[in-house]
Amino acid sequence: MDLNFMIQILPRLLRASLTTIQVSLLSLLLGTLFGLLMGMIRVLGPRFLHPFVNAYVTFVRGTPVAVQIYAAFFLLPRIGLNWSLFEISVFALTFNSVGYQIEIIRAALQSIDKGQHEAAAAIGLGKWKAMWLITLPQAAQRMIPPLTNELANLIKASSVLSIIALYELTRAGEAIIASTFRYAEVLILMSILYFLMIQSLTEGSNYLEKNVFNFRTSRIKTRKIKQPAG
Amino acid sequence: MPLDLDFMIRIFPELFRALILTVQISFLALLFGIVLGILLGSLRVIGPRYIQIPIQWLVNYIRGTPQLVQFLIVYFALPRIGIVLNEYWTGVVALTVIAAGYEVEIVRAAIESIDKGQKEAALAVGMSEVKALRLVLLPQAMRRMIPALTNELSNVIKASALLSVIAVNELTKVGNKIIYETFYFFEVLIEVAVLYLIVIGVLGWISSYFENKVFAYGEAITATEVR
Numbered sequence: 185m186d187l188n189f190m191i192q193i194l195p196r197l198l199r200a201s202l203t204t205i206q207v208s209l210l211s212l213l214l215g216t217l218f219g220l221l222m223g224m225i226r227v228l229g230p231r232f233l234h235p236f237v238n239a240y241v242t243f244v245r246g247t248p249v250a251v252q253i254y255a256a257f258f259l260l261p262r263i264g265l266n267w268s269l270f271e272i273s274v275f276a277l278t279f280n281s282v283g284y285q286i287e288i289i290r291a292a293l294q295s296i297d298k299g300q301h302e303a304a305a306a307i308g309l310g311k312w313k314a315m316w317l318i319t320l321p322q323a324a325q326r327m328i329p330p331l332t333n334e335l336a337n338l339i340k341a342s343s344v345l346s347i348i349a350l351y352e353l354t355r356a357g358e359a360i361i362a363s364t365f366r367y368a369e370v371l372i373l374m375s376i377l378y379f380l381m382i383q384s385l386t387e388g389s390n391y392l393e394k395n396v397f398n399f400r401t402s403r404i405k406t407r408k409i410k411q412p413a414g
Numbered sequence: 415m416p417l418d419l420d421f422m423i424r425i426f427p428e429l430f431r432a433l434i435l436t437v438q439i440s441f442l443a444l445l446f447g448i449v450l451g452i453l454l455g456s457l458r459v460i461g462p463r464y465i466q467i468p469i470q471w472l473v474n475y476i477r478g479t480p481q482l483v484q485f486l487i488v489y490f491a492l493p494r495i496g497i498v499l500n501e502y503w504t505g506v507v508a509l510t511v512i513a514a515g516y517e518v519e520i521v522r523a524a525i526e527s528i529d530k531g532q533k534e535a536a537l538a539v540g541m542s543e544v545k546a547l548r549l550v551l552l553p554q555a556m557r558r559m560i561p562a563l564t565n566e567l568s569n570v571i572k573a574s575a576l577l578s579v580i581a582v583n584e585l586t587k588v589g590n591k592i593i594y595e596t597f598y599f600f601e602v603l604i605e606v607a608v609l610y611l612i613v614i615g616v617l618g619w620i621s622s623y624f625e626n627k628v629f630a631y632g633e634a635i636t637a638t639e640v641r
Contacts, residue, residue, distance in 0.1 A: 248575030258599040343480035
């Protein structure tokens with residue numbers, strides 16, 4: 185093991201990791217946006233739209249991400265979109281992520297107690313307003329752990345983008361291996377970087393879940409504190 | 415975009431052969447993975463601490479790094495330690511590593527989800543821990559594993575698409591080769607996607623059959639009790 189060599193290639197790999205993080209985070213955010221939209225349609229929207237959403241989910245979950253990436257790479261230019269490699273990559277991963285996020289969001293929305301909808305309807309809130317004001321804020325906290333999982337999956341899936349030559353961590357590592365043949369050092373360093381990325385994101389999400397999106401638990405806490413006084 | 419159906423039919427035999435290879439490799443990997451997974455998963459539950467911890471490290475490593483990186487490691491590392499395999503078996507080994515990593519967790523979770531009283535009762539009638547695991551806990555855990563294992567098999571099939579980077583002639587690789595030879599992007603990609611969808615759909619169907627019919631002894635016992 186040549187430590188000097190590892191230190192020498194570290195900046196190159198770190199720069200490539202930045203691309204990995206950018207692509208994964210962007211795809212997660214865009215994916216959540218479209219996922220929320222389609223997830224809400226799946227729960228509340230008109231019935232004739234449900235089969236389309238379901239077909240989309242089945243397609244994404246039933247085909248390998250490599251095939252989806254190739255499809256984006258070959259077909260987007262075909263329909264006249266001259267996007268950069270980075271944009272194509274974000275599109276492909278978003279397309280993939282939406283399919284998984286719809287199910288996450290649907291499950292979270294449907295896990296909220298029915299009484300909440302009924303109470304909202306009873307005080308005269310419309311279907312969509314009740315969703316926006318009552319159900320969604322409560323479901324947000326329950327979405328965080330599976331969405332973290334999804335982000336970890338996206339980071340891992342982003343390594344597949346190396347097949348269309350996006351210069352992210354795996355591609356950078358492969359390029360270094362191809363020019364120096366020192367695969368042990370490079371592969372170990374790559375593994376460590378991926379591991380650190382995924383681990384730190386998990387920690388970040390635990391923080392989000394406990395400290396930012398805890399509307400429900402904080403209310404329960406206040407109630408508990410008030411009880412002995414009253 | 416009009417599809418060239420003649421072309422799609424013409425390339426079908428070639429894609430179908432590649433699909434068979436994909437399914438073969440995935441299935442072998444899943445089988446080896448189950449054997450390894452049950453072995454390591456059981457050790458993870460009843461083994462001594464100095465075995466449990468390395469197993470957990472291995473699982474964390476496999477779940478925390480991309481599959482592509484693990485493929486590269488297997489691809490480069492096996493010849494280095496003197497094991498020279500052809501692409502087919504390199505693919506099987508690489509997929510087995512991935513499958514086993516996830517299956518250890520599946521097996522562990524399933525065993526730990528069995529009611530504690532079962533293990534205590536087994537120990538109380540004088541079974542050793544290993545015997546209790548083999549005769550009492552594993553048979554009950556088996557049924558709970560089936561849905562997770564099917565999920566894992568479809569994950570393995572999807573992961574096998576990445577074997578194209580180490581030159582295994584599976585479905586994605588063959589599809590790509592046809593694209594580069596003919597430039598019929600749309601037809602090839604659709605056909606490849608549909609083939610994957612069919613295989614994974616059929617698997618889900620087989621799995622629910624197994625769960626409800628073959629490994630249903632847990633249910634059967636409860637039914638007798640109710641009567």
